[in-house]
Amino acid sequence: MSAxxxxxxxxxxxxxxxxxxxxxxxxVCPACRGHLRFDASAGADGERATSxxxxxxxxxxxTGGAVEYTMVxxxxxxxxxxxxxxxxxxxxxxGSQVRSFSVAVETMAMPSGKNRRR
Ligand SMILES: [Zn+2]
Numbered sequence: 001m002s003a004x005x006x007x008x009x010x011x012x013x014x015x016x017x018x019x020x021x022x023x024x025x026x027x028v029c030p031a032c033r034g035h036l037r038f039d040a041s042a043g044a045d046g047e048r049a050t051s052x053x054x055x056x057x058x059x060x061x062x063t064g065g066a067v068e069y070t071m072v073x074x075x076x077x078x079x080x081x082x083x084x085x086x087x088x089x090x091x092x093x094x095g096s097q098v099r100s101f102s103v104a105v106e107t108m109a110m111p112s113g114k115n116r117r118r
Pocket of ligand 1: 015016017018019020029030031032033034
């Protein structure tokens with residue numbers, strides 16, 4: 001869990017269904033898509049938007065062999081320092097197999113009174 005105080009932008013909680021760390025303001029878990037009890041005191045009255053979306057496909061170009069892949073997700077701050085690095089998934093492709101990958105960053109504007117951080 002994060003060190004952000006409850007009610008502040010970026011505050012987190014654990015999804016009761018899958019235990020993923022999600023925003024406290026989320027009404028649907030982005031990991032398991034389970035619906036969550038919405039806590040009005042969390043302050044989520046902004047509009048959610050998908051601010052960044054990257055999608056692509058990978059296919060095996062190896063003839064008669066396989067290609068292994070590793071999907072790595074990195075989040076960096078304004079100084080280029082890594083905030084998070086995760087291996088999202090690994091696997092292998094053979095023959096005509098294809099995998100699609102997509103990364104979405106959802107955002108929600110917070111009321112100005114709740115933008116103060118410690
Ligand atoms: Zn979940």
